[in-house]
Amino acid sequence: MEFSEPGSELTFTFTVRGIYFGIKGVDAFPLEPRAEEIPVQYTPDEWTDLAGYLRPHAEDPDGSVAAWIKSFVAGDQDRTTDVLRRILKTFRTDFGYRGRDVEGTQSPGETLRSRSGTCRDFVWLMIETLRRLGLASRFVSGYLYDAALDGGAVGMTGSGATHAWVQVFLPGAGWLDCDPTNNLNGGFDLIPVAIARHPGQAIPLAGSWFGDTGDYLGMSIDVAVRKISDVSDPSEG
Template sequence: MQRLRIRHLTVYQFSGMVTLLPHRLLLRPREGHDVRIEASKLDISPAHRIKWHRDVFDNSVAVANFTETAQRLTIGSEVIIRHYEVAPLDFIVEDYAVHYPFEYLQEERVDLAPFQQPVYLDQQPVVRDWFNSLNLLRDKVETYVLLDRLNRIIAKEFRYVIREEPGVQPPEVTLAIRSGSCRDYATLFIETCRFLGLASRFVSGYSHVPELGPGGATTHAWAEVYLPGPGWKGFDPTAGELTGSRHIPVAVARHPEVVPPVAGSFVGPKGQIPMLTVDVQVTAL
């Protein structure tokens, strides 16, 4: 177990006064058997009211409604967690699902069906052709081994880039230019899993990188696949590894574009393009 302090500061600086419309914040980690929250606080300016709710995926969402105009928006989150995930390979897949292909149990299919449906349906032929070129199904293969190989291939054969542009690259683009950010890698992995009939979902959160020094961390994205037995297991195609103690999930979704940490809009003079700065620090306590 490790105790971690997560600090996430987002600042928008405008060239003039603006009216801030409601902002949706996904900054609170998902609690479970592996993550416990000890304390959390939000420090937001200008004046505002906060309402919390759980969305359809059980993500913890804060909605900030602002009560005054401003030239600067500051959103600071600080959370202290206990992280218990230390052995990501310590799981057993149910016998019927050990080897691919398999079918999910009837009682699970209705709930899993949305996570088997591609988001980029028109690009499934491109994803299919790419997957077939990998020749991963030439022999009988265990389901986990298939996913692990796919995860490692994306990490090894694509060039990682930091993209400041909002949104996610469609798989067709990632495959064409052979590069992308963590959210693009996760999307390609997810859409390939869905082509294979495996339920998968997008995860946004934080990656703790102690080797970067004190506070070393980034916002990060990866994928989860539903495996009978262990349930939702995380795969990080950016690193080519199973998720573990350095991965801190915040939100999950079927569609990769609906869970940014901060989302909102404003009304102001025409041509306003705010300057954005983001600082994320995760410190072991």
Template sequence: MGIREVSIVHSTHYKFDRRVAAGPHMIRLQPSQNSHAQILDYRMEITPKSFHAREQVGVFGNAITRLVFLEKIDFLSIIVSFKARLMAFNPFDFFLELHAEHFPFKYEKTQEESLGMYLHIYDQSEVQNWLSQQSLPSNGKTLDFVIGINKLVFNQFDYLLRFEHGVQSPSETIINNSGSCRDFTWLCINIFRAKGIAARFVSGYLVDLNFDDESKDMLVFHAWVEVFLPGAGWVGLDPTSGLLVSEAYIPLCSVPHFKDAAPIIGNTEECKVEMSYESSVVRHF
């Protein structure tokens, strides 16, 4: 498809029932450097203006904007806008190290030590029990095994557009036989880890362009998986679609645990709050 350029706007608004003191807020809405999209003219507009902002790099290498408010506020508005050049790439354009071409494989000692947090399993017994009942890819090739696990989650579970906060545990998704993108991602991560493959949680934007009807173009806040394969590095997979990640995925945050991937986190005095958000994508080709 070559290069496609789009403009993206993502707005989040909080309205409080009175003026309240607000603690520090951490914002993770800046596209990652490992995005396959070229990011242009990135801007973040925050109101009200009574704050100090500091750009930071978090412990997992993600860009964070830290806000410290100087006075009480009765609303908070965060508007992110940028242009993205979506440059088509071949997701299979990599070579695995010889020792990792066939599954199972072992990481070299230094890699295994560095990847420790990405190998920790949650709900291990439930995940292992579910795996024991599945027909897993068995031709011995690591890439086929990884793709097969991704497709297995896609095929076995029903997708739900879930508006509740939080992420289901792997056992909840297995019991419910359904979940949202973030639930599938967390389950898939723990399946990979149960099989000795380091995996991490990625949150970001999915640019969904409808080439039959431009009015149906969408910008979706999404979650997907990345696995670490020796020789290839971090490889993205989307268990919600059963496919490998393409140039349409723009990562914002990559972490071992979903709790560290929230796009906006902070606190205020106790109050009532109304939250709303909008997103849009406009193509330039």
């Protein structure tokens, strides 16, 4: 866009309305027997479709990520749903959320070393963890609805803004949502917008601008969830 003269304000407003059906918990759907324990046994057809989500993409030069991953399945700890819960709990208890303005996503090794990062950083580490355990997983960008914000309270980390989480494919259940930032699995609060095999393929906003250092550059998001019965015309969703 080119403008003929300077202006005091530039605002972009997007309104998106959709219908989304959530699932609560990793046990909401029974797994097929071949998915109950790690390694999950995918069929040849599944391998063909999931190949891009099974291959690790990040380097692990010092082996720290591999060593960390082994702790989740050490001994007789190979039940798939238990491993997922263990990973999510570890992010919640051992990692600290840290926002930053630097573009891009940290490497899994950096997130592991610092035990801190953004939701995208946590997701990328978890994806690489799941892939090295033989689980197909993909990156999801969207929004986190938090009922606490409706009353003006402090909500969950990432609520009221763009958010990222993981989807893991388990035969019998399909693609399950897992949010390492908030220790969530499944549920009705994660609203997907974009799905990709790598964080770089799901950039929420990109571009450049010229202005003074004191110019305000920000973004606000309001996410509201209503029951289907409250939607006057579902065809508009």
